[in-house]
Amino acid sequence: MSFRSPYHETPSEGSFNREFSDAEKGQHDTSRVALAPMSKVYASDKVNGHLTAFPPAHDGNMSSATQSTSSFHNYSKSDSSLPILPKKKIPPPPPPKKQEPRKSTLFVLWFNTYKRLFVFVVTLNLVGIVLTSVGQFQYAQDNLGSMVLGNLLFAILMRNELFFRILYMAFIYGLRSWASLRMKLMAASFLQHVGGVHSGCALSGTAWLVYYIVQILSHRSIREPAVLISGIVTVVFIITSVVSALPWVRNNHHNIFERYHRFAGWLGLAATWSFVVLISDNHRKHLVYHLHDHLVRLPILTTIWKRLASDIAFFRIALPWVTIRQVPVEVEIPSSKVAVLRFNRGMQQGLLGRIGRSALMEYHAFGIISEGRHSPYHYMVCGVQGDFTKSLVANPPTKIWTRELKFAGIGHASAMFKRGIRVCTGTGIGAALSTCIQSKNWFLIWIGSDQYNTFGSTISRLIHDNIEPDRMILWDTKERGGRPDTMQLLRDTWNNFGAEVIFITSNMKGNDEMMQGCREEGMHAFGTLWDF
Incomplete structure (x- = not known):
């Protein structure tokens, strides 16, 4: 089934509302900057690949930045002939309708x-x-x-990573071909909780x-x-x-x-x-x-x-x-609010990885972005919030400790369902993107502010190289003048795309709003957990 979204022509990117973290707000004064900011990349010599410039894969969906700078990818096209176009004024969307849940x-x-x-x-x-x-x-x-x-x-x-992977595998391969939707939803709920x-x-x-x-x-x-x-x-x-x-x-x-x-x-x-x-x-x-x-x-x-x-x-x-190893890592800093980490080796969709500065002390979980198991790389999007993520920007590592045995998140259960919607805000793209990259049956909705300037060309390339325009909605709250009516957007996508389930990755306020709305509308949804 092909679904042409009525929203996909609009500009994209960014965050959900004013109460989001700084990492999701992407605070930049674009009135003084015509081009995307220079992304700094810090890497170990042992990481494969060349650190040269790469052009953003624009097709009308990304933000108004006309040119990317340094990233993880090769770039041979000159930008000297590209004109700097004036910004087009877009009227702000109408305020979303507020309804108190039962x-x-x-x-x-x-x-x-x-x-x-x-x-x-x-x-x-x-x-x-x-x-x-x-x-x-x-x-x-x-x-x-x-x-x-x-x-x-x-x-x-x-809490054992290996047991979790086996449990997910048993549910996915044991249920997806014959089980009813109700049974799959119950299984996914058990796996998540x-x-x-x-x-x-x-x-x-x-x-x-x-x-x-x-x-x-x-x-x-x-x-x-x-x-x-x-x-x-x-x-x-x-x-x-x-x-x-x-x-x-x-x-x-x-x-x-x-x-x-x-x-x-x-x-x-x-x-x-x-x-x-x-x-x-x-x-x-x-x-x-x-x-x-x-x-x-x-x-x-x-x-x-x-x-x-x-x-x-x-x-x-x-x-x-x-399975703990100290591995080489490249750190791209497209803005002061986000660090994008690149590791060797491709991954399945829906996995999360734990990383830390030391082998035994604090480990922090982030969603993994990968184009597939045979891809040479996987990525993590780290929004700058706590001491650990701030240190990734202030003092980028060239090596970092990680557990090679990754653990499964709720996104991993997406393989059980025929069609679904993956909605995320801001840095939630790190947990959501792999599902839509690796499966043609999942629709991506990404809401945020000044996304290209905040997240850089690497994330832009991963989206536009792997997801068709009629399988994504990218909403830039900065260019659109505000957040969308999220429930109307989800409702339209649910009906037109023929989705069975919605997976949500957002902050607590955004998660609660969408979960309550989906419950009221009778749309099956799984929200964000803060229990790792």
């Missing part, structure tokens, strides 16, 4: 799949703890260590651990001091890891979250392993063998399984870290 819509979006999974897991475990405490759950009472380890192991599993299982199991494992320590303290006369000490140390580390992951800490003190959640979590798991070994050895001194229906129950087997489970946990934690 309370039921707000509740469904607030109590999303993440919270439902979290509540289910925590409630199930709390019921188990209560039943155990009143003597109605004897299995748990006899295997408290297993209850602790089982929850913590599952929490770790839900599976972090609720991680949080629920981590909190539940902590609760079981506290209950276990209380039980040990109540029978401390038969316990060795080492067991008591290791149990208390384990609780302190695990609780520190859990508290550092609370939303308020994550959002307001991200560096604290990165350090304490990771290192306290590692120490907590090491302490848990020591605690399990010590408590199991202590139990062996009080073994009682039972014969029931010709089955001999040997507590030593439970000890072996607990130790094996602990070893598996350490393997799961270590696996992604084994």
Whole structure:
């Protein structure tokens, strides 16, 4: 199906509204500049490619800049004969219609799949703890260590990159050819919000651990001091890891979250392993063998399984870290608000990568742009907001640490659906673009301000070389005089393109507006998550 958008003739680029970050606003005084600003490129000698100029692939959709400068690509065409044309005045769009969403819509979006999974897991475990405490759950009472380890192991599993890739692969290839749209939507929702299982199991494992320590303290006369000490140390580390992951800490003190959640979590798991070994050895001194229906129950087997489970946990934690490498990187700085990073090797669509200045400390997740697995490069768009991204502009690296094993984002699930819309604002293009590049069945909507001057010719080339004009809408809020009526734009594209689903990457305000509008209109949508 070919769809000619009524919007695609308009100029493009940029951000969503005034409340966006500086990276998305692209603040430039174009009244004094006729050409695009010079993009600075910083690179390691080991990165393939030549750093020469490249012309923007203009076809009427990009901003008014008439010429790109330095980027990652070759350029042999002279710009000396290009005239500087006066800007064409475009009337601002009418203000979007404001409609208050229903309370039921707000509740469904607030109590999303993440919270439902979290509540289910925590409630199930709390019921188990209560039943155990009143003597109605004897299995748990006899295997408290297993209850602790089982929850913590599952929490770790839900954050393992390799497990995630396998899970996505199973859902995509297992469902896309025969499953109903409803089933695919449920699967995609689970994949996006599976972090609720991680949080629920981590909190539940902590609760079981506290209950276990209380039980040990109540029978401390038969316990060795080492067991008591290791149990208390384990609780302190695990609780520190859990508290550092609370939303308020994550959002307001991200560096604290990165350090304490990771290192306290590692120490907590090491302490848990020591605690399990010590408590199991202590139990062996009080073994009682039972014969029931010709089955001999040997507590030593439970000890072996607990130790094996602990070893598996350490393997799961270590696996992604084994793939850490310091790799060469080129950094293009088209503006003071954005850094575009280029790495060797092509990637599948819908993946995210973690990068950091050091091997063990802070890692930051960014969407990956690539033209395919056989492409020589992949890219990350980093909007300048925090200390890490500011350092990419102020002190561009030529090498950077990354995990070679990338993890899947919700965009990776796009392969399950027949046709869809990928809408993004500002730097959200980094997470959205690959899906539309690698699949002809996805429509790109990019809303933002002064996009070409802010993001440079590399992103322009990737868009115009790979996406047909009738499969994208690029809206420049600076040239258009304001943001579009986003819901009308989505509604028209949904109907004309025949989409099944919408994936949204925006800031919190823009995400909420679009998610509420899509819910009211009956359009299936998946929004942005801030839980990585």
